[in-house]
Amino acid sequence: MLSAYPACFFKEESGYSVVFPDLNDLSTCGETLDESLRMAVDCLAGYLYWLKKDGEAAPAPSSVDAIRLADVAAELEVSMDGAFVNIITVDVEEYAKTHFEKAVKKTLTIPAWLNTAALEQNINFSQVLQDALKAQLHMG
Structure with missing residues (x-):
């Protein structure tokens, strides 16, 4: 519209x-x-x-x-x-x-042990990063 x-x-x-x-x-x-x-x-x-x-x-x-x-x-x-x-x-x-809503790909590096632990718990890496960035930027 x-x-x-x-x-x-x-x-x-x-x-x-x-x-x-x-x-x-x-x-x-x-x-x-x-x-x-x-x-x-x-x-x-x-x-x-x-x-x-x-x-x-x-x-x-x-x-x-x-x-x-x-x-x-x-x-x-x-x-x-x-x-x-x-x-x-x-x-x-x-x-x-x-x-505003277009997703962009980011490459990052984390320790292997942290990656393994997160995968075992089916953690959505993108969502965790988005939530952390919003918190860090005080965006709700």
């Missing part, structure tokens, strides 16, 4: 800042307009993905006409020069399959 939210683009000295007013001023940036657009898609997909994972509902998107660019610029204390609003769209489920 395609999700679409308005984003405010503000021209900066080193590129563009991108703000999603409907999503608690969620923001990202890029050095070029193309990079800013890609980053906006990634930012939107990540935010909506984690809302869903946490069991939270996403707020309804505003129409482009409802976005008051001057108000957003004033709140953020940024210039209106070169500013514009654009709709950012993403299929969150498809994007997540490629960018």
Whole structure:
């Protein structure tokens, strides 16, 4: 399912800042307009993905006409020069399959005795590593 939210683009000295007013001023940036657009898609997909994972509902998107660019610029204390609003769209489920849920293979070394003991108890090495990394990174 395609999700679409308005984003405010503000021209900066080193590129563009991108703000999603409907999503608690969620923001990202890029050095070029193309990079800013890609980053906006990634930012939107990540935010909506984690809302869903946490069991939270996403707020309804505003129409482009409802976005008051001057108000957003004033709140953020940024210039209106070169500013514009654009709709950012993403299929969150498809994007997540490629960018958030894609498994990567890791090779590691453990002592032979530890490998034997774990195999005897049918331990899932991948799951143990994932759980340990999440705990180490305080990610739940």
